[in-house]
Amino acid sequence: MRAGHGPGARGPAAKPLNFRSSVRRILALMSPDRMRVAxxxxxxxxxxxxxxTAPRILGEATNVIFDGVIGAGLQPGISKADQVQALRDSGEDQLADMLAAMDVVPGQGLxxxxLGMLVLGVLAIYLAAFFFGWLQARVTARVVQGAMYRLRKEVDGKLFRLPMSHFQRESRGDVLSRVTNDIDNLAQTLSxxxxxxxxxxxxxxxxLGMMLWLSPLLALIAVITVPVSAVVTVLIARRSQAQFMQQWKSTGEVNGYIEEMFSAQDVVKAFGQQERVVEGFRPANETLYRSSFKAQFVSGIxxxxxxxxxxxNYVAVAVVGGLLVANGRLSIGGVQAFIQYSRQFSQPLGQIGSLINMLQSGVASAERVFELLDEKEQDPDPRDALTLKDVQGRVAFEHVDFSYSPEAPLIRDLSFTAEPGQTVAIVGxxxxxxxxxxxLLMRFxxxxxxxxxxxxxxxxxxxxxxVRQLIGMVLQDAWLFEGTIRENLAYGAPGATDEQIVEAARATHVDHFVRSLPEGYDTLLEYDGGSLSQGQRQLITIARAWLANPSILILDEATSSVDTRTEISIRLAMNALREARTSFVIAHRLSxxxxxxxxxxxxxxxxxxQGTHDALLAAEGFYAQLYRSQFAGTETVAEGAGDGAGPL
Incomplete structure (x- = not known):
């Protein structure tokens, strides 16, 4: 029981993620902002x-402090070289090496x-780094949101270029998930x-350059972590890629199920199917749980x-660095700076690993969006398109064949003509x-x-x-959008005046119940007009078609959702509306x-x-059986009912 599916239904695509191709397409989205990216x-x-640069200067500040403390403890008046030699003569070679490497003046303190100049320099560096980091974040936000704006615009245009068959085979929830959740996830990932x-x-x-400058030996120790980190990241990323793809696929399926069930709550409750709906939700929810858990767990480790x-790496650097200081091959400030650098070195390695997994999730979402953008579009309109003027409304089907799938032909060699002003009823x-x-007439x-x-x-x-501007259509399912009654009535005629809106409402028996509402024509309707009755919603759609003043009318079970008294009023209004217009009426209620x-x-x-009502009854054919079965309450026309070749 899945809304939005039709012939040839299939689930969301599960083809492998093409990472490189998708990344190139993502980068192409940002190409209009090349200067900002630069x-x-x-x-x-x-x-x-x-x-x-900052840790190196901080290391110098540490050396100034340490040298000052050591220098203050040395005997003044004796050169550093003599004191170093004295240490060597006494067998203190390690202390002698350490003192020789230091920039001290015996007897001189801090x-x-x-020290003040170095501290102020570091402060200025950090302030400048903060400013450029802020600038980077601000411009990046503008670039990313601009790219997402263009992507949403492209997707919105794509939806209107897709053939109706796409929406028949795809879940509405999955389409909405691609347009909302996946694009939002991509935006967050890029940001x-x-x-x-x-x-x-x-x-x-x-x-790495600064570490090599300070100590090639310590740099070698730090670099050893790079291939280890890279191998770990690649191994985990490979596992997480498939899980993220499954996670977003499952998200679309869950959204589709929830959207369908919530939009049909009255039907679910009326048939007492709450437990069945809950049971139907459980497998999709469990699949999403498992895939999300695996994706987040794998990326989280x-x-x-x-x-x-x-x-x-930190332990190794600290131990070896201490030995180098003791041997006079590196200053204590140099070791401090190197430890800071080792932290700075390992931190981005870990960040890149996490970011790559986050990127996997974003690219998986992008792949789903690009898959929608790559769907085959309906054939474009001809460049030398013809335009009709002074339309009379003569409609002809000439040897028309059509099928929703090649295996199940539906319409074969169908021909008929509707003359201008005629009302053509289609039953069956x-x-x-x-x-x-x-x-087919609307070119859906x-x-x-x-x-x-x-x-x-x-x-x-x-x-x-x-073509569609020539045709006014009233469907069996009344469709209204969130807005005022006035805006809904003028949907097909945006330039209509208040007088024209009221005239159309009066002609279709909308005016009397609208004026009974507290805000009248400015009453704000909920999504799908949920605050009105089904009959009132249908009356508004009929008034909307009246106001659009089309040359051709299509009424698809337009009175099926109203009571008998309202139906009579609508029929009278439709008789006036159909005057001098070609009308197609689809009806199960043959009366x-x-x-x-x-x-x-x-x-x-x-x-x-084909023929008039009286002529078809007199012919005692299939129409006569249909007509009499409705009033007799019998099931005399079982044959042919439910051919199931496609949407009615």
């Missing part, structure tokens, strides 16, 4: 360069002037990873693993193809062969919008189409009878 890169380079990956990579390069490797059992005829689907003409012009040679000029009886996708 500014982000410059800000990142400057910010990282400043951040990398150099506060130099968090775009600058971080750049900054982390630059930090690794800059810090990267940081602890990187932290463990970093701690091992469920699945016979009644609604399919008007869908394209004919397989043959053609449909309006005033002799093939509608395939016209723009779809031009509503007795005054039609022509009744087409459709069965198995073919017109088996």
């Amino acid at each position: 500014l982000v890169m410059v800000a990142a380079v400057v910010s990282v360069a400043l951040a990398v 150099d506060f002037g130099r 968090q990873t775009l600058t971080q990956i750049i900054t982390s990579a630059l930090t690794i390069v800059g810090v 990267i940081m602890p693993t990187m932290q463990f490797i970093s701690n091992l 059992p469920t699945g016979a193809g009644k609604t399919t005829l008007v869908n 689907y394209e004919v397989d062969s043959g053609r449909i003409t309006i005033d002799g012009t093939d509608i395939a040679r016209m723009r779809r919008d031009d 509503t189409i007795r005054d039609a000029d022509v009744i087409l009886v459709v069965r198995h996708g073919e017109i088996v009878e």
Whole structure:
């Protein structure tokens, strides 16, 4: 029981993630902001360069403090070289090496002037690094949101270029999940990873250079962690990639199920199917739970693993660095700076690992969005499209063939003509193809062969919008959007005046109940007009069609949801509305189409009878059986009901 599915239904695609191709497409989304991206890169380079310089200066400040303390403890008046030699003569070679490497003056204490300059310099560096980091974050946010704006705009346009068959086979919830959840996840991923990956990579390069300058031996120890971290990251990323793809696929399925069940709560409760709905939700929810748990767990172990490797590196650097200081091969400030650098070096390695997994999730979402964008579109309108003027409303189906799938032909060699001003009723059992005829006329689907003409012009040679502007349509399911009653009435005629809106409302018996509402025509409707009765919603859609003043009318069971008294009022209004207009009326309630000029009886996708109501009754054929079965309450027309070839 899945809404939004039709012939050839299938679930969300599960093809493997094409990481490189998707990343290239993501980068292409940001190409209009090349200058801003360049500014982000410059800000990142400057910010990282400043951040990398600061520990070295702090190390110098530590040396100034340490040298001052040691210098104050040395005997004044004796040179450093003599005191070093004295230590060597006494067998204190290690202390002698350490003192020889230090920049001290015996008897001279802490150099506060130099220390102050170094501290102020570090403060200025950190302030400048903060500014460029802020600039980087601000510009990145603008770049990412601009890219997402363009992507949403592209997706929105794509949805209107997709054929109706796409929405018949795809769950509405999954489509909505791609348009909302997946794009939001991609935006969040780019916001968090775009600058971080750049900054982390630059930090690794800059810090590695500073470590090599301070001590090649300690740098070698620190670099050993790189291949270990890389191997761990790649192994985990491979496992998480498939899990993230499954997670977002499952999210779409859960959204589709929830959207369907919540929109049909009254039906679910009316049939006492709450437990069945809950049971149906459980498998999808469990699948989402398992895939989300695996994806988050696998990606979550990267940081602890990187932290463990970093701690091992820290221990090794501290031990070897202490030995170098003791041997006079490195100053204590140099060791302090190197330890800071080792932290700066291991931290971006761990960040890159986590960011790569986050990127996997974002790219998985992007893949789903790109999959929607890559769907085959409906055939474009012809460049030399024809435009009709002074439309009379003569509609002709000429040898039309159509099927929703090649294996199940629905309409075969169908031909008929509706003259201007005629009311053509289309009747037949469920699945016979009644609604399919008007869908073809509206160009929601394209004919397989043959053609449909309006005033002799093939509608395939016209723009779809031009065809649909000629036609007013009232469906069995009343569709209203969130807004005022006035806005809903004027939906098909945006420039309509208040007088025209009220005239249409009066003609279709809407005015009397609208004026009984507290806000009248300014009453705000909930989504789908939930605050009104079904009959009132249907009356508003009929008034909307009246106001649009089309040349051709399609009424698909337009009175099926109203009571008998309201139906009579609507029929009177429709009689006036249909005057001088070609009208197609699809009806199961045959009493509503007795005054039609022509009744087409459709069965198995073919017109088996046509004529007036009286003539068809006199013929004692299939129409007569249908008509009498309704009033007799019998099931005399089982044959043919439920052909099930496609949507009615």
